[in-house]
Amino acid sequence: MFNEMNVLMLGILGLFAVGLYALLAVRNLIKIVVALQILVKGAIMAFILAGKINGHMQTAQSVALTVIVADTMVAVIGLALAVQVKRRLGTLDVNELTSLRG
């Protein structure tokens, strides 16, 4: 029933599920960045798996490399924002970020 690619796809689905759960449930700003990282790792694995199945591995690697660069920049900016929020408001809790309310 399950070949080895199906097994890897289940792992990818697991990564997506964990990342989505964390994105919805976690309140810590740094952990939200962790959740985004987990989601993107699932996407990278999915790209490479698709390239493997279709025989376009080099193209899949090129696209996944772009995703890795974008993901790293998201982490850099997200963590810098978290540090700024902590310095200015004294907390990392997204529920406490009330300064944006009108």
Next chain:
Amino acid sequence: MYLINILLAAGVVYCAVRAVIAKRLLASALWLAGTSAIVAMVLYNLGARELAVIELSVGAGLVTILFVFAISIAGEEGMGERTNIPRPVVWIAVLVFLFLLGEQVLPHIIPIPGGWDLESPFTFALVLWERRSLDVMLQIVMIVAGVVSALGLLAPAMAPQAVKKAGQAAGHKNVAQTAAGDTAENSRRTTAAAGEVQG
């Protein structure tokens, strides 16, 4: 190979779960690094060797250093168990997402005779520099934008320190002026006292 893939898939999900449920942020960052390392192993097994190296160095190395740096500045902060969205709603959303995606994707992953071991005539470098040159330019723009944004975000944080240092320097200057004034006053008093004595 089948067993290795099962172990890798289980390991990557286990590390991701531990990264999410870890109480301490530092432990969470380290479990995320473990997730990246196992993802790199999966990529290597699938034949994406160049990307596996990049994922290992960037995902498990650079990003982990960034997390540790940010955590060392921001500090650990415990959060309660309460979530923004009620947990049943979160679980339902995740299960619906899994069902829809799995139902769409899993039946279509079928073995293609010889398809998985196709040798492409193009190398990774050739595809990246020749066929995907727009991606390369996009990556350069993203790196520059990310670095500039991070510097811009961190610059206001350094401004109060600069103001504080300037204030300290001004304070030292005032103290020096005060000390000089005190010395002049003392010398004047001493001269006046000497004059009185002489008188």
